[in-house]
Amino acid sequence: MTQHQAPQVKAFLDHDSDTFSYVVYDHSGGQAVIIDPVLDFDYASGRTRTTSARQLVDFVREQQLSVPWILETHAHADHLSAAPFLRQQLGAKVAIGEHITAVQAVFRQRFALEPTFVADGSQFDHLFADGDCFEVGELQIRVMHTPGHTPADLSYVVNEQAVFVGDTLFMPDLGTARCDFPGGSASQLYGSVRQLLALPDDTAIYICHDYPKEGREHRYHTRVAEQRQHNIHVRDGIDEAAFVHMRTERDATLGMPRLILPAIQINIRAGQMPPADEQGRLFLKIPITVQ
Secondary structure, X not given: OOOOOOOEEEEEEEOXXXXXXXXXXXXXXXXXXXXXXXXXXXXXXOEEEOHHHHHHXXXXXXXXXXXXXXXXXXXXXXXXXXXXXXXXXXXXXXXXXXXXXXXXXXXXXXOOOOOOOOOXXXXXXXXXXXXXXXXXXXXXXXXXXXXXXXXXXXXXXXXXXXXXXXXXXXXXXXXXXXXXXXXXOHHHHHXXXXXXXXOOOOOEEEOOXXXXXXXXXXXXXXXXXXXXXXXXOOOOOOOHHHHHHHHHHHHOOOOOOOOHHHHXXXXXXXXXXXXXXXXXXXXXXXXXXXX
């Protein structure tokens, strides 16, 4: 296999959701992809802003990069995607994994979405399958289907030297993502993690979220060797049965993410808002359980 230069990576942290977005590029003046961009959202007022996303646009323009792709690792439950804004600003296409259709089908029913919403992934410009490979300038990107957190999660391996794993893995002191969302599976997540940790030891792992414990700063990347040695949930020596038991018990104690209701409704639409009413107003739905 041809040895490629390590990709250039610029990370952007959204402090409100502890989310890292990335501009991954070959060189200044070259080409790039944007991974998991965040749209600022104030839940109390229902107001969106593009402050975070504009930082990505500014960096792209400062570096004189062209951006053919915005890559989502999955339909996030903790922040809204800024993909439509970046698509408009940069002319990029928006892509996600082909199993987004399963996620759409579940939440179309849960939110009783409008009849015109179809669960076929057509809201996105492209749906990637496991094993797909594509080039962006001098970047060679390989797609890995890494389900468990949701059925649709993808990881993107860039130049066989770095992998962007979304919510599949966290930093070693935090472990792994929850698996109790619809279609989630602790057993599948374990298998996905083992695939990732079978990559070469020096492969850089870029995560989507970090929730640092007291005494350390946010971190956004680690390496396969560090995860195999120190990850509290899936280090070498922890088998699938032990992981599934731990993950299931832990997930039962977790509350829902603060922005899950707006985020899911927006993100399964590739970041687009729902259709406006006859007066041009936009609304999201809040399911109610009466006890």
